[in-house]
Structure formats: C-alpha cells, structure tokens
Amino acid sequence: MQAEVLETKAGIQRLTESISSMSVGLPIVHKDLSLVTLVPKWSGYDSSITWEEFLSGIESVAKIGHWSDPNRREIAVLKLMDSAKLFFKGCTELHAEAMTWKVSRMHLGADMRMCTDKYHVTKLQTARQKKYNLRKN
16 A cells, blocks of 8 residues: 555656646746726727727737737727727627737728718718709700
C-alpha cells in the first residue's frame, strides 16, 4: 500500500513537471472586460463626441484589455444610445453572426451619416424638380 502511495506521488510529480514545462514561454493573456466603463457612449452624429473618437476609444481600451473582435463589436453595440441605438436595431445586416468588427464599424459609421436629421434636411433643401417635356410628339 505504501509503495502504491509513493508511486502515485511520483506520477503526480511527473505530471506537474510536464505541465509546467509546457507552459513555459507561452504568455497567459487575460481579457479585462471591466475596462468597458472607459468606453464613451455614442448617441449618433448629434453627440458630443465624433464617430472617430468613439471608435478610437474602443480600439484603445480593447488593446489594453486584450479584447477580441467579437468583444469590440458587442461592446460598441452596448455603448450606442438614442438615435444610434435605434439605427442599429433597424439595420438587420449588422446583427448577422458573421459580421466582423471591421465591417460593422464601417457600415454603422457610413450608414448613420445618411440617417441623421441634418442629412435629410440638407437633402430636402437642395432638392430640385426635374424638367419634364409635356409636349406630345
């Protein structure tokens, strides 16, 4: 019985040594999702911060916190509010599982510019009626 205990202890020691030798040289990276609080909220183009500042905030904090692209995407969505949140909810292609962070940030930024009140007012003010030829041939 004592021989079995010694053999088991030796086996455990060998396993411990092999595990520790395998992990040498491999950095352990921990995601720090508590940094979400550092990302500013963004409400659209009427916001106090620009789209570029919002993206820069996400990218900076993501680098520090070792966030993956899906983490960046989901956190960006969580930080949307007001008109930006409404726009995101209505844009079904942004909800696709295959949507990457890179594509979603370009899509959201470009499409949001066209959905602001300022954009529509400008389009309305610059609208011109086409000339139609009413003569029959």
